[in-house]
Amino acid sequence: xxxxxxxxxxxxxxxxxxxxxxxxxxxxxxxxxxxxxxxxxxxxxxxxxxxxxxxxxxxxxxxxxxxxxxxxxxxxxxxxxxxxxxxxxxxxxxxxxxxxxxxxxxxxxxxxxxxxxxxxxxxxxxxxxxxxxxxxxxxxxxxxxxxxxxxxxxxxxxxxxxxxxxxxxxxxxxxxxxxxxxxxxxxxxxxxxxxxxxxxxxxxxxxxxxxxxxxxxxxxxxxxxxxxxxxxxxxxxxxxxxxxxxxxxxxxxxxxxxxxxxxxx
Numbered sequence: 439x440x441x442x443x444x445x446x447x448x449x450x451x452x453x454x455x456x457x458x459x460x461x462x463x464x465x466x467x468x469x470x471x472x473x474x475x476x477x478x479x480x481x482x483x484x485x486x487x488x489x490x491x492x493x494x495x496x497x498x499x500x501x502x503x504x505x506x507x508x509x510x511x512x513x514x515x516x517x518x519x520x521x522x523x524x525x526x527x528x529x530x531x532x533x534x535x536x537x538x539x540x541x542x543x544x545x546x547x548x549x550x551x552x553x554x555x556x557x558x559x560x561x562x563x564x565x566x567x568x569x570x571x572x573x574x575x576x577x578x579x580x581x582x583x584x585x586x587x588x589x590x591x592x593x594x595x596x597x598x599x600x601x602x603x604x605x606x607x608x609x610x611x612x613x614x615x616x617x618x619x620x621x622x623x624x625x626x627x628x629x630x631x632x633x634x635x636x637x638x639x640x641x642x643x644x645x646x647x648x649x650x651x652x653x654x655x656x657x658x659x660x661x662x663x664x665x666x667x668x669x670x671x672x673x674x675x676x677x678x679x680x681x682x683x684x685x686x687x688x689x690x691x692x693x694x695x696x697x698x699x700x701x702x703x
Contacts, residue, residue, distance in 0.1 A: 439462055439511070440460070441458065441461075441502065441508060442459045442460075443458050444456070444457050444458075444459060446547060448543060450542070451535070451536075456498050457498050457519060457520060457521045457522070458502055458520040459517065460502065460511045460518040461485065461511075462511055462517070463512065464481055465478050465479075481553050482694055482695075484553050484554055484560075485553060485693075485695065486555055486562070486695065487517040487518070487519060487560065487561055487562070488516055488564060489521070489540070489545075489563045489564075490507065490520050490569075491521070491523075491528060491564065491565025491568075491570075491572045492568075494568040494593075495525065500520075504678075504679070505675065506679060507679075510683050514686050514687075514695075515696070515698065516695070521540070523539070525568070525601060526598060526601075527568055527571060527601055527616070528571075528572030528576060529575065529616050537576075541576055541583070545583075558583055558584060560692075561583060561584050562587070562689055563576055564589070564590070564636075565589065566590045567645075568593050570591060570593060571592050571593040574587065574589055574592060574594075574618045574621075575616060577633050577635075578625055579621060581633055585634065586635070586636065586689045587635050587636070588635075588636045588681075589635070589649070590639070590677070590678050590682070591645050591649065591677065591678070592637065592639075592645065592652070593645065594645065595648060597610060597616070618652075619652075622661070626660060632659075632661035634690060635656060635661055635663045636664045636666070636684075636689075637653045637664070637665050638667065638668075638677075639667055640669075640671025640672055640673070641667055642670060643671065643672050643673045644672075664688060666681070668680070
């Protein structure tokens with residue numbers, strides 16, 4: 439496995455940004471000298487990719503720091519991209535257009551610098567809390583880009599324009615472009631296909647009722663939704679570590695690496 443922390447200049451944000459990219463190894467390191475195939479770094483094909491979004495107050499380093507995502511990516515032969523969007527909900531807030539950065543510039547950078555598949559059927563987006571909201575936002579704004587979306591303890595009713603200035607200040611009306619309830623309804627009205635959806639929350643989480651209700655709302659709109667809840671979990675990393683592994687086992691895969699099967703590391 440390769441873990442790369444990259445710093446590059448963003449033409450959308452007009453500054454340097456940091457990302458973490460996890461790439462599985464071609465030949466499992468533990469099998470060197472013990473398998474009937476020679477060790478190699480030669481890729482049989484481009485990896486499927488998961489864009490994995492952080493929550494409020496976090497950055498590109500938290501997913502690899504607090505969970506076993508590196509091991510999960512290695513086992514399942516999938517690339518994982520972690521990025522930083524400060525507390526701006528993956529939207530356009532002030533002079534920072536994270537909406538365009540996530541939907542256009544970041545994939546352009548990743549596809550041209552790393553051995554990642556450009557195919558929508560190999561592309562997934564998921565996140566926790568604010569990142570769960572961001573995953574819904576981008577998946578429903580650009581459903582043609584993603585095969586599936588994962589939302590763990592998602593902040594369903596975030597208003598990006600006020601979140602950065604005052605957590606959950608709901609007095610300011612949300613822009614319809616960032617209202618994931620309105621975006622889901624528009625997808626239905628426009629006759630577009632929802633990406634497959636995996637939504638989850640712990641039953642002790644303060645977002646539990648809203649997340650469960652939103653999953654039902656999406657089902658009523660015709661979306662293919664898998665809802666998962668666990669007893670005793672709150673808004674916590676142990677839950678998110680568990681859920682990202684379940685999400686990786688749940689996502690539909692048709693790539694060459696999936697056909698090779700999950701391996702132990």
